[in-house]
Amino acid sequence: MTPRRRPEGRLVRSYVVTDGRAHPTRNTLDLVTLLIAATDLPLTGLNPEKRRVMELCRPGALSLAEVAGHLQLPVSVTKVLVADLMDSGHIVTRAPIPAARPSDARILQEVLDGLRARL
Protein backbone atom coordinates (compact mmCIF):
# COMPACT_ATOMS: atom_id res chain seq x y z
CA MET A 1 0.00 0.00 0.00
CA THR A 2 1.27 3.42 -0.85
CA PRO A 3 0.62 6.05 1.79
CA ARG A 4 -2.47 8.11 1.15
CA ARG A 5 -1.57 11.61 0.17
CA ARG A 6 -5.05 12.89 0.63
CA PRO A 7 -7.10 13.55 3.66
CA GLU A 8 -9.73 10.94 4.45
CA GLY A 9 -13.12 11.75 3.13
CA ARG A 10 -11.94 13.52 0.00
CA LEU A 11 -14.14 11.39 -2.21
CA VAL A 12 -17.19 11.92 -0.08
CA ARG A 13 -16.58 15.63 -0.19
CA SER A 14 -16.04 15.59 -3.94
CA TYR A 15 -19.36 13.96 -4.44
CA VAL A 16 -21.16 16.35 -2.16
CA VAL A 17 -19.71 19.47 -3.79
CA THR A 18 -21.27 18.53 -7.09
CA ASP A 19 -24.66 18.28 -5.36
CA GLY A 20 -24.58 14.57 -5.92
CA ARG A 21 -24.39 14.78 -9.67
CA ALA A 22 -21.98 12.61 -11.55
CA HIS A 23 -22.38 14.25 -14.95
CA PRO A 24 -21.59 17.77 -16.10
CA THR A 25 -24.29 19.86 -17.74
CA ARG A 26 -22.28 19.85 -20.97
CA ASN A 27 -20.20 17.16 -22.56
CA THR A 28 -17.98 19.35 -24.69
CA LEU A 29 -15.38 19.75 -21.96
CA ASP A 30 -12.05 18.21 -22.83
CA LEU A 31 -8.97 17.75 -20.66
CA VAL A 32 -7.26 20.49 -22.66
CA THR A 33 -10.17 22.90 -22.88
CA LEU A 34 -8.72 26.21 -21.71
CA LEU A 35 -10.61 27.93 -18.93
CA ILE A 36 -10.76 31.66 -18.40
CA ALA A 37 -12.43 33.16 -15.35
CA ALA A 38 -14.65 36.20 -15.64
CA THR A 39 -13.17 38.92 -13.46
CA ASP A 40 -16.29 41.01 -13.08
CA LEU A 41 -18.70 38.54 -11.48
CA PRO A 42 -19.05 38.24 -7.72
CA LEU A 43 -18.36 34.86 -6.15
CA THR A 44 -21.24 35.15 -3.73
CA GLY A 45 -23.53 32.18 -3.81
CA LEU A 46 -20.85 29.79 -5.11
CA ASN A 47 -20.08 26.76 -3.02
CA PRO A 48 -16.54 26.53 -1.61
CA GLU A 49 -15.26 24.21 -4.34
CA LYS A 50 -16.52 26.46 -7.13
CA ARG A 51 -14.94 29.38 -5.33
CA ARG A 52 -11.64 27.49 -5.30
CA VAL A 53 -11.91 26.94 -9.04
CA MET A 54 -12.56 30.65 -9.55
CA GLU A 55 -9.73 31.72 -7.28
CA LEU A 56 -7.35 29.38 -9.06
CA CYS A 57 -8.39 30.58 -12.51
CA ARG A 58 -8.56 34.31 -11.93
CA PRO A 59 -4.86 35.10 -12.41
CA GLY A 60 -4.72 33.42 -15.82
CA ALA A 61 -5.83 30.68 -18.17
CA LEU A 62 -5.42 26.98 -17.34
CA SER A 63 -6.60 23.76 -18.93
CA LEU A 64 -9.33 21.73 -17.27
CA ALA A 65 -6.77 19.02 -16.47
CA GLU A 66 -4.55 21.55 -14.71
CA VAL A 67 -7.45 22.81 -12.62
CA ALA A 68 -8.19 19.23 -11.55
CA GLY A 69 -4.52 18.65 -10.77
CA HIS A 70 -3.99 21.84 -8.77
CA LEU A 71 -7.16 21.40 -6.76
CA GLN A 72 -6.58 17.65 -6.35
CA LEU A 73 -10.04 16.88 -7.58
CA PRO A 74 -10.97 14.03 -9.93
CA VAL A 75 -11.44 15.13 -13.53
CA SER A 76 -15.06 13.98 -13.47
CA VAL A 77 -15.84 16.24 -10.51
CA THR A 78 -13.94 19.15 -12.00
CA LYS A 79 -16.01 18.86 -15.17
CA VAL A 80 -19.25 19.15 -13.21
CA LEU A 81 -18.01 22.22 -11.36
CA VAL A 82 -16.69 23.90 -14.49
CA ALA A 83 -19.84 23.20 -16.48
CA ASP A 84 -21.91 24.87 -13.74
CA LEU A 85 -19.54 27.83 -13.70
CA MET A 86 -19.94 28.13 -17.46
CA ASP A 87 -23.71 28.08 -17.08
CA SER A 88 -23.53 30.94 -14.59
CA GLY A 89 -21.11 32.90 -16.79
CA HIS A 90 -18.21 32.69 -14.34
CA ILE A 91 -16.00 30.79 -16.74
CA VAL A 92 -15.59 31.00 -20.48
CA THR A 93 -13.64 28.47 -22.49
CA ARG A 94 -11.36 28.39 -25.42
CA ALA A 95 -12.18 25.11 -27.08
CA PRO A 96 -9.44 22.65 -27.95
CA ILE A 97 -9.05 21.98 -31.64
CA PRO A 98 -12.07 20.02 -32.81
CA ALA A 99 -11.60 16.34 -32.09
CA ALA A 100 -12.76 15.52 -35.59
CA ARG A 101 -9.67 16.98 -37.17
CA PRO A 102 -6.86 16.98 -34.66
CA SER A 103 -4.33 15.90 -37.25
CA ASP A 104 -4.51 19.10 -39.19
CA ALA A 105 -1.18 19.34 -41.03
CA ARG A 106 -0.75 22.99 -40.15
CA ILE A 107 -1.03 22.33 -36.45
CA LEU A 108 1.32 19.36 -36.66
CA GLN A 109 3.86 21.52 -38.47
CA GLU A 110 3.56 24.13 -35.76
CA VAL A 111 4.07 21.50 -33.06
CA LEU A 112 7.10 20.19 -34.90
CA ASP A 113 8.63 23.65 -35.28
CA GLY A 114 8.02 24.37 -31.62
CA LEU A 115 9.71 21.16 -30.53
CA ARG A 116 12.68 21.66 -32.86
CA ALA A 117 13.17 25.16 -31.49
CA ARG A 118 13.75 23.65 -28.04
CA LEU A 119 16.85 21.73 -29.11
Next chain:
Amino acid sequence: MGSAPASDDVYLRPTVKTAVKLLVVGHFAVGKTTFVGTLSEIRPLRTEEVMTQAGAVVDDLAGTRDKTTTTVAMDFGRLTLNDSLVLYLFGAPGQQRFTKLWQDMTRGALGALVLADTRRLSHSFDVMGVLEELDLPYAVAVNDFDGAPVHGLDEVREALDLLPETPLVRCDARDPESSTRALISLVEYLLSRESESELEHA
Protein backbone atom coordinates in the same frame (compact mmCIF):
# COMPACT_ATOMS: atom_id res chain seq x y z
CA MET B 1 -3.99 22.95 0.60
CA GLY B 2 -6.38 24.60 -1.76
CA SER B 3 -4.64 27.92 -2.20
CA ALA B 4 -3.70 29.02 -5.67
CA PRO B 5 -0.15 28.13 -6.71
CA ALA B 6 2.30 30.95 -6.11
CA SER B 7 4.46 30.88 -9.22
CA ASP B 8 3.55 33.11 -12.16
CA ASP B 9 4.43 30.61 -14.83
CA VAL B 10 1.75 28.25 -13.58
CA TYR B 11 -0.56 30.11 -15.93
CA LEU B 12 -0.68 30.04 -19.69
CA ARG B 13 0.40 33.04 -21.69
CA PRO B 14 -2.66 35.18 -22.41
CA THR B 15 -2.00 34.78 -26.14
CA VAL B 16 -2.38 30.99 -26.15
CA LYS B 17 -5.29 29.97 -28.34
CA THR B 18 -4.80 26.34 -29.18
CA ALA B 19 -4.07 23.35 -26.97
CA VAL B 20 -3.10 19.95 -28.32
CA LYS B 21 -2.25 16.72 -26.58
CA LEU B 22 0.10 13.83 -27.03
CA LEU B 23 0.12 10.68 -24.92
CA VAL B 24 3.09 9.04 -23.25
CA VAL B 25 2.19 5.45 -22.57
CA GLY B 26 3.80 2.17 -21.60
CA HIS B 27 3.84 -0.54 -19.01
CA PHE B 28 4.62 -0.27 -15.30
CA ALA B 29 7.83 1.60 -14.37
CA VAL B 30 8.90 2.18 -17.97
CA GLY B 31 9.56 5.89 -17.41
CA LYS B 32 6.27 7.67 -18.21
CA THR B 33 6.33 9.96 -15.18
CA THR B 34 10.01 10.67 -15.69
CA PHE B 35 9.47 11.58 -19.35
CA VAL B 36 6.60 13.95 -18.63
CA GLY B 37 8.52 15.55 -15.76
CA THR B 38 11.65 16.04 -17.87
CA LEU B 39 9.83 18.02 -20.53
CA SER B 40 7.15 19.86 -18.60
CA GLU B 41 7.52 23.60 -17.98
CA ILE B 42 5.22 23.33 -14.97
CA ARG B 43 5.56 21.05 -12.01
CA PRO B 44 3.95 17.87 -13.37
CA LEU B 45 0.45 17.34 -12.11
CA ARG B 46 -1.42 14.18 -11.33
CA THR B 47 -5.06 13.31 -11.16
CA GLU B 48 -6.62 10.19 -9.81
CA GLU B 49 -10.06 8.73 -9.72
CA VAL B 50 -11.40 5.63 -8.09
CA MET B 51 -13.34 3.52 -10.53
CA THR B 52 -15.47 0.45 -10.33
CA GLN B 53 -14.49 -2.32 -12.68
CA ALA B 54 -17.43 -1.33 -14.82
CA GLY B 55 -15.75 2.02 -15.29
CA ALA B 56 -18.06 4.20 -13.24
CA VAL B 57 -16.60 6.81 -10.94
CA VAL B 58 -17.07 5.71 -7.37
CA ASP B 59 -18.91 8.12 -5.16
CA ASP B 60 -17.87 6.22 -2.07
CA LEU B 61 -20.63 7.63 0.11
CA ALA B 62 -21.08 4.27 1.75
CA GLY B 63 -17.37 3.61 1.97
CA THR B 64 -17.58 1.03 -0.80
CA ARG B 65 -13.93 1.24 -1.76
CA ASP B 66 -13.00 -2.44 -2.02
CA LYS B 67 -11.26 -4.80 -4.36
CA THR B 68 -13.73 -4.24 -7.16
CA THR B 69 -12.44 -0.68 -7.45
CA THR B 70 -9.15 0.51 -8.86
CA THR B 71 -7.39 3.82 -8.75
CA VAL B 72 -6.77 5.28 -12.17
CA ALA B 73 -3.99 7.82 -12.33
CA MET B 74 -2.53 10.02 -14.98
CA ASP B 75 0.41 12.44 -14.90
CA PHE B 76 0.58 15.37 -17.17
CA GLY B 77 2.78 18.27 -18.07
CA ARG B 78 2.79 21.27 -20.36
CA LEU B 79 5.05 22.75 -23.04
CA THR B 80 4.29 26.14 -24.51
CA LEU B 81 5.46 25.83 -28.12
CA ASN B 82 4.85 29.38 -29.29
CA ASP B 83 2.76 32.40 -28.33
CA SER B 84 -0.48 30.79 -29.39
CA LEU B 85 0.08 27.03 -29.10
CA VAL B 86 0.49 24.81 -26.06
CA LEU B 87 1.18 21.08 -25.95
CA TYR B 88 0.01 18.90 -23.08
CA LEU B 89 1.66 15.55 -22.42
CA PHE B 90 -0.45 12.93 -20.69
CA GLY B 91 1.26 9.91 -19.21
CA ALA B 92 -0.72 6.82 -18.29
CA PRO B 93 -0.48 3.05 -18.43
CA GLY B 94 -2.53 1.37 -21.12
CA GLN B 95 -4.46 -1.14 -19.08
CA GLN B 96 -6.91 1.60 -18.16
CA ARG B 97 -8.41 1.50 -21.60
CA PHE B 98 -12.00 1.07 -20.46
CA THR B 99 -11.97 3.95 -18.04
CA LYS B 100 -13.45 7.37 -18.54
CA LEU B 101 -10.12 8.99 -17.78
CA TRP B 102 -8.42 7.03 -20.54
CA GLN B 103 -11.18 7.97 -22.96
CA ASP B 104 -10.77 11.61 -21.98
CA MET B 105 -7.05 11.34 -22.49
CA THR B 106 -7.19 9.72 -25.91
CA ARG B 107 -10.04 11.78 -27.35
CA GLY B 108 -8.60 14.34 -29.73
CA ALA B 109 -5.00 13.30 -29.04
CA LEU B 110 -2.64 13.78 -31.96
CA GLY B 111 -0.78 10.55 -31.28
CA ALA B 112 1.16 8.61 -28.69
CA LEU B 113 4.73 7.85 -27.74
CA VAL B 114 5.09 4.30 -26.46
CA LEU B 115 7.97 3.89 -24.03
CA ALA B 116 9.52 0.43 -24.07
CA ASP B 117 12.14 -1.34 -21.98
CA THR B 118 14.45 -3.83 -23.71
CA ARG B 119 14.36 -6.08 -20.64
CA ARG B 120 10.64 -6.72 -21.15
CA LEU B 121 9.65 -5.85 -24.64
CA SER B 122 6.67 -8.19 -24.60
CA HIS B 123 5.10 -6.02 -21.90
CA SER B 124 4.58 -3.35 -24.54
CA PHE B 125 2.26 -5.40 -26.73
CA ASP B 126 -0.77 -4.67 -24.63
CA VAL B 127 -0.58 -0.90 -24.89
CA MET B 128 0.35 -1.02 -28.57
CA GLY B 129 -2.75 -3.12 -29.17
CA VAL B 130 -4.91 -0.58 -27.37
CA LEU B 131 -3.59 2.25 -29.52
CA GLU B 132 -4.17 0.23 -32.67
CA GLU B 133 -7.76 -0.47 -31.62
CA LEU B 134 -8.26 3.26 -31.14
CA ASP B 135 -6.56 4.00 -34.46
CA LEU B 136 -4.19 6.32 -32.65
CA PRO B 137 -0.85 6.59 -34.45
CA TYR B 138 2.26 6.01 -32.34
CA ALA B 139 6.03 5.94 -32.32
CA VAL B 140 8.13 3.78 -30.00
CA ALA B 141 10.98 5.03 -27.82
CA VAL B 142 13.23 2.45 -26.18
CA ASN B 143 14.58 3.64 -22.86
CA ASP B 144 18.08 2.49 -22.14
CA PHE B 145 17.88 1.36 -18.57
CA ASP B 146 21.15 0.91 -16.73
CA GLY B 147 22.22 -2.71 -16.89
CA ALA B 148 19.75 -3.59 -19.63
CA PRO B 149 21.13 -5.57 -22.55
CA VAL B 150 21.83 -3.31 -25.51
CA HIS B 151 19.97 -4.51 -28.57
CA GLY B 152 20.21 -3.08 -32.03
CA LEU B 153 17.11 -1.17 -33.05
CA ASP B 154 16.56 -3.66 -35.87
CA GLU B 155 16.29 -6.45 -33.37
CA VAL B 156 13.90 -4.43 -31.23
CA ARG B 157 11.78 -3.58 -34.24
CA GLU B 158 11.48 -7.23 -35.07
CA ALA B 159 10.74 -8.25 -31.49
CA LEU B 160 7.99 -5.64 -31.24
CA ASP B 161 6.70 -6.57 -34.69
CA LEU B 162 6.46 -2.94 -35.72
CA LEU B 163 5.23 -1.77 -39.09
CA PRO B 164 8.08 -0.59 -41.31
CA GLU B 165 6.89 3.01 -41.09
CA THR B 166 6.51 3.11 -37.30
CA PRO B 167 9.33 5.26 -35.92
CA LEU B 168 11.60 3.58 -33.39
CA VAL B 169 14.15 5.61 -31.45
CA ARG B 170 16.31 5.34 -28.37
CA CYS B 171 15.57 7.70 -25.56
CA ASP B 172 16.67 8.58 -22.07
CA ALA B 173 13.56 9.85 -20.35
CA ARG B 174 15.73 11.71 -17.83
CA ASP B 175 17.33 13.82 -20.54
CA PRO B 176 15.44 16.79 -22.05
CA GLU B 177 17.20 16.74 -25.41
CA SER B 178 16.79 13.01 -25.87
CA SER B 179 13.13 13.17 -24.83
CA THR B 180 12.45 16.12 -27.13
CA ARG B 181 14.01 14.20 -30.03
CA ALA B 182 11.70 11.26 -29.33
CA LEU B 183 8.67 13.56 -29.54
CA ILE B 184 10.03 15.08 -32.74
CA SER B 185 10.22 11.62 -34.35
CA LEU B 186 6.61 11.05 -33.38
CA VAL B 187 5.37 14.36 -34.77
CA GLU B 188 7.38 13.99 -37.99
CA TYR B 189 5.64 10.68 -38.45
CA LEU B 190 2.19 12.17 -37.76
CA LEU B 191 2.90 14.89 -40.27
CA SER B 192 4.06 12.45 -42.94
CA ARG B 193 0.87 10.41 -42.52
CA GLU B 194 -1.17 13.56 -42.82
CA SER B 195 0.57 14.67 -46.02
CA GLU B 196 0.04 11.21 -47.48
CA SER B 197 -3.66 11.18 -46.74
CA GLU B 198 -3.97 14.66 -48.21
CA LEU B 199 -2.34 13.43 -51.40
CA GLU B 200 -4.70 10.48 -51.51
CA HIS B 201 -7.70 12.73 -51.21
CA ALA B 202 -6.37 15.29 -53.68
